[in-house]
Amino acid sequence: MFSFFKKQQATKVTVAGEAATLEVPRGKTLLEAMLSEGLAMPHDCKVGSCGTCRFKLVEGKIGELSPSALVLERDALSQGYRLACQAMPRSDLVIALDAPLSRQQAVEHYTATIVATPRLCPDIINLVVELDRPMGFIPGQYADLTAPGIAEPRSYSFAFAPEAGEATRLEFHVRHVPGGLFTDWLFGAERIGQTLDLSGPYGQFRLKDSAAPMLCLAGGSGLAPIMAILQQARSLGASRPVTLLYGARTRQHLYCLNEIEALRRAWNAPFEFVPVLSEEDAGSGWTGARGLVTEPIARLADLASTEAYLCGPPAMIDAAEAQLVRHSLLPELIAADRFLDKSTKP
Ligand SMILES: Cc1cc2nc3c(=O)[nH]c(=O)nc-3n(C[C@H](O)[C@H](O)[C@H](O)COP(=O)(O)OP(=O)(O)OC[C@H]3O[C@@H](n4cnc5c(N)ncnc54)[C@H](O)[C@@H]3O)c2cc1C
Ligand code: FES
Structure with missing residues (x-):
């Protein structure tokens, strides 16, 4: 009680x-x-x-x-x-409520100091912050960050799986949205040493307890929670086949390639990585997939018993969900994390 x-x-x-x-x-x-x-x-x-x-x-x-x-x-x-x-x-x-309530890490407010902002690709940085105390979270979840002078918080997904379930140093992959209040502020000047209000953890996107093959689909910085979930699955010793479809604009916009390769090598089952470029120059010599990241879904083998994990812009997720359902995937096996922003919120 x-x-x-x-x-x-x-x-x-x-x-x-x-x-x-x-x-x-x-x-x-x-x-x-x-x-x-x-x-x-x-x-x-x-x-x-x-x-x-x-x-x-x-x-x-x-x-x-x-x-x-x-x-x-x-x-x-x-x-x-x-x-x-x-x-x-x-x-x-x-x-x-429709289902019994369980307990989880309580949402709390923390002070987060920006300690590093290395660039991962032309429009995404790794925002590294140090908290005033450790925070527990589940890979796939997100935090709300509030910058000085910006009234409303913005949400960012934890980009790694914490050891022992908690961490004081957090990482987020933040994509610059031109005209966006928070990301214009973050990308507009050197922000190391600046403090942010951070609250969390939030969200239900997470690894399901199952042995089903995984189809992961990420667009842009949507790779962050997918990497966190895959890292967690690897540390749990999962032996589930994985297909990772990753959509980016050009070859320059692909990031975390070394980390994905390390995951692939350490994985206990087949791990297929399919980068898909939507705006790569026709004469660039790129021999990989081109077009929308959702297009390869139609070419995948039977997905009936597969679990899907989707993360990125809402329009990409809507298209992927529709295509997966057409491809006989049961809707309840699809988990999605939509990166809503001011232009896509109701
Ligand atoms: C659960 C969740 C997790 C997320 N995780 C990540 C993550 O890991 N990485 C990441 O990069 N992003 C993530 N996001 C998106 C992130 O929270 C921000 O929305 C994004 O970074 C843009 O913030 P901003 O303040 O720069 O832009 P905003 O100020 O929110 O503006 C975004 C766009 O909307 C336009 N706009 C502003 N106001 C309006 C309006 N009233 N009507 C129409 N258009 C408007 C702006 O011009 C701009 O183009 C996540 C979102 C959610 C919901
Ligand atoms: S959490 Fe309330 S409608 Fe999405």
């Missing part, structure tokens, strides 16, 4: 069937309060876009940052389902 009564001016939330109660401080969403208490409430985007954080409102009143109706079907809405990342309790609540 969970019981958390800490702060004043909070609303009380009871989770039906869990004997769980928690308090939601004023100004916090239901999801934020659950994650800060270490309750593993499912979530991916935190911005009312993916629908993962749905809960059933049994009793009480909420306000919504954006309407659940933008994402949830009419049927679900009429049954009382709402989005926890958009729900601001206005009274004490009773809620019900």
